[in-house]
Amino acid sequence: xxxxxxxxxxxxxxxxxxxxxxxxxxxxxxxxxxxxxxxxxxxxxxxxxxxxxxxxxxxxxxxxxxxxxxxxxxxxxxxxxxxxxxxxxxxxxxxxxxxxxxxxxxxxxxxxxxxxxxxxxxxxxxxxxxxxxxxxxxxxxxxxxxxxxxxxxxxxxxxxxxxxxxxxxxxxxxxxxxxxxxxxxxxxxxxxxxxxxxxxxxxxxxxxxxxxxxxxxxxxxxxxxxxxxxxxxxxxxxxxxxxxxxxxxxxxxxxxxxxxxxxxxxxxxxxxxxxxxxxxxxxxxxxxxxxxxxxxxxxxxxxxxxxxxxxxxxxxxxxxxxxxxxxxxxxxxx
Amino acid sequence: xxxxxxxxxxxxxxxxxxxxxxxxxxxxxxxxxxxxxxxxxxxxxxxxxxxxxxxxxxxxxxxxxxxxxxxxxxxxxxxxxxxxxxxxxxxxxxxxxxxxxxxxxxxxxxxxxxxxxxxxxxxxxxxxxxxxxxxxxxxxxxxxxxxxxxxxxxxxxxxxxxxxxxxxxxxxxxxxxxxxxxxxxxxxxxxxxxxxxxxx
Numbered sequence: 424x425x426x427x428x429x430x431x432x433x434x435x436x437x438x439x440x441x442x443x444x445x446x447x448x449x450x451x452x453x454x455x456x457x458x459x460x461x462x463x464x465x466x467x468x469x470x471x472x473x474x475x476x477x478x479x480x481x482x483x484x485x486x487x488x489x490x491x492x493x494x495x496x497x498x499x500x501x502x503x504x505x506x507x508x509x510x511x512x513x514x515x516x517x518x519x520x521x522x523x524x525x526x527x528x529x530x531x532x533x534x535x536x537x538x539x540x541x542x543x544x545x546x547x548x549x550x551x552x553x554x555x556x557x558x559x560x561x562x563x564x565x566x567x568x569x570x571x572x573x574x575x576x577x578x579x580x581x582x583x584x585x586x587x588x589x590x591x592x593x594x595x596x597x598x599x600x601x602x603x604x605x606x607x608x609x610x611x612x613x614x615x616x617x618x619x620x621x622x623x624x625x626x627x628x629x630x631x632x633x634x635x636x637x638x639x640x641x642x643x644x645x646x647x648x649x650x651x652x653x654x655x656x657x658x659x660x661x662x663x664x665x666x667x668x669x670x671x672x673x674x675x676x677x678x679x680x681x682x683x684x685x686x687x688x689x690x691x692x693x694x695x696x697x698x699x700x701x702x703x704x705x706x707x708x709x710x711x712x713x714x715x716x717x718x719x720x721x722x723x724x725x726x727x728x729x730x731x732x733x734x735x736x737x738x739x740x741x742x743x744x745x746x747x748x749x750x751x752x753x754x755x756x757x
Numbered sequence: 758x759x760x761x762x763x764x765x766x767x768x769x770x771x772x773x774x775x776x777x778x779x780x781x782x783x784x785x786x787x788x789x790x791x792x793x794x795x796x797x798x799x800x801x802x803x804x805x806x807x808x809x810x811x812x813x814x815x816x817x818x819x820x821x822x823x824x825x826x827x828x829x830x831x832x833x834x835x836x837x838x839x840x841x842x843x844x845x846x847x848x849x850x851x852x853x854x855x856x857x858x859x860x861x862x863x864x865x866x867x868x869x870x871x872x873x874x875x876x877x878x879x880x881x882x883x884x885x886x887x888x889x890x891x892x893x894x895x896x897x898x899x900x901x902x903x904x905x906x907x908x909x910x911x912x913x914x915x916x917x918x919x920x921x922x923x924x925x926x927x928x929x930x931x932x933x934x935x936x937x938x939x940x941x942x943x944x945x946x947x948x949x950x951x952x953x954x955x956x957x
Binding site for chain 1: 764783784785786810811812813815816817818819820821823836840841842844845847848851903905907908909
C-alpha cells in the first residue's frame with residue numbers, strides 16, 4: 424500500500440507547490456513584469472463557457488457604426504470556476520453599493536448584509552493565489568498540529584494579511600495622500616519579498632532539525648506506541664506571522680474605496696469581516712493538512728516496521744517544502 | 758483499498774484542491790470597446806476603450822484627479838499615464854493580436870487618454886496594427902486578457918466591437934469565448950474577437 428501512498432503524497436505536495444507560485448501576481452497597472460514579449464498561448468484546456476451576461480450597450484455606449492457583438496457560446500459548460508469571476512464581480516459591486524447606502528444612513532439590516540458579503544468576499548478571496556495556505560499546510564504536514572493550532576494559525580494569517588494592508592494604506596493615505604495604490608504596490612512588493620525570505624529560513628531551520636534528529640536517531644516526538652506528543656512551543660505562531668505579514672490587495676482596494684468616499688469606518692469594518700472570511704479558508708486548509716497527516720499516520724500504524732519511515736518522511740517532506748516554497752517565491756520576487 | 762487508505766486519499770485530494778489556487782481571483786474588472794480603424798490601405802489599428810469597475814475607478818480618481826473635477830487635465834493625465842498605465846507595456850497592454858493566424862506582438866500604443874463616462878472610469882488608447890486589404894478576406898483576431906488574471910477583461914457580451922472609416926471594405930465580426938485559449942491555471946476563458954475584412 425505504501426507504494427501507492429508515497430507517490431500520491433509527493434504528487435499532492437508538488438501540485439500544491441506549483442499552485443502557490445503565482446502568488447506573485449501584482450497589480451499590473453502599477454508594477455510587475457508580465458511575460459515581456461511572449462504572446463498568450465492557448466494551453467488548450469477544454470473548459471466551458473463563461474455565463475452570457477446580457478450585453479449592456481447603454482453602459483458601454485455603442486455609438487454610430489458600432490455594435491454589441493452577439494456572443495457565440497461554445498456548446499457545453501462544466502466549469503464552476505469560470506463562473507466565479509462574474510460572481511466576484513457581483514460581490515464587489517454589491518459591496519460598493521452597500522458602502523454608498525450605508526454612508527447615507529445606517530441601518531442594522533444593511534450593515535449585517537454588508538458584513539456578511541464582506542465575509543464571503545474574504546472566503547473567496549483567500550481561495551485565490553496566495554502562499555498562506557500552502558505554508559500552513561506544509562507546516563502541519565511536517566509536524567503534529569491540533570485543531571486549535573490550525574484554527575489559530577489560519578485566523579491569525581487572515582487577520583495579519585488584512586491588518587498589514589490597512590496599516591500600509593492608512594499610513595500612505597494620511598502621510599503621503601497621493602498615488603496610494605501605486606505606493607501600496609511598491610510597499611507590498613518589498614514586504615512580500617521579506618516574507619518569502621523568512622519563510623525560506625523557517626523552512627531551512629525546520630528541515631535542519633528533522634535531519635539532525637534523524638542522524639542522531641532521535642525519535643521525532645514519537646512514543647513506542649506511535650503516539651505523538653503535541654508539538655511544543657509557539658513556532659506555528661511565528662509561521663503565521665511571517666506568512667501573514669504580506670498586505671492583502673483585496674482589503675486595500677475596499678479600504679481605499681471607502682477612504683475616497685470619506686467613510687473609512689465602513690472600510691475597516693468590511694476589512695475586519697473580510698479577515699475573518701480569509702481566516703476561515705486558510706484554517707480549513709491548515710486543518711486539512713492536520714487531518715491528512717493524522718490519517719496517514721493512522722494508516723501506517725498498522726505496519727509498525729514502516730511507521731518510523733512514514734513519520735520521518737512526512738516531517739522531511741513538509742519542512743523541506745516550506746523551504747522550497749519560500750526560496751522559489753523569494754527568487755521569483757527579485 | 759481499506760477504509761483507512763480511502764480516508765488518506767480523501768484528505769490528499771481535498772488538500773491539493775485547497776492549497777493550490779484552483780479558483781479565479783481577479784481584482785479589477787473591465788468591460789469595453791474595440792474599434793477597428795481603417796485607412797486607405799486597409800486596417801490601420803485598433804482603438805480600445807476599457808471601462809473599469811467602480812472600486813478601481815474611484816481609486817484611480819482619488820489618486821490622480823488631484824483637483825477633484827471628475828476629469829483629468831493634461832498634467833494629471835501625464836502622471837496617471839506614467840504611474841498607472843505605462844507599466845502595461847510589460848504585459849503587451851494585455852492586447853493579443855493574430856493576423857491571418859500569425860501572432861502580432863503589441864510593442865507600443867499611442868493616443869492614451871482617460872476620463873469618466875456615465876460615472877465609470879475609462880482608459881482609451883490606439884494600438885497601431887497595419888493590415889493591408891485585398892479582395893481576398895484577411896483575418897485579425899483580437900483577445901484582451903491578463904495572463905496573471907489580476908484583471909478580468911471583456912466578459913461575454915460586455916464588449917462592443919465596431920469599425921471606423923471602413924466604407925471601402927466588407928467587414929464581418931465574430932465574438933466568442935474561446936475555451937482553447939484558456940490561460941493560466943485559473944482557467945479563465947478569454948473572449949476572442951475575430952474580424953474578417955476585404956476590399957469591396
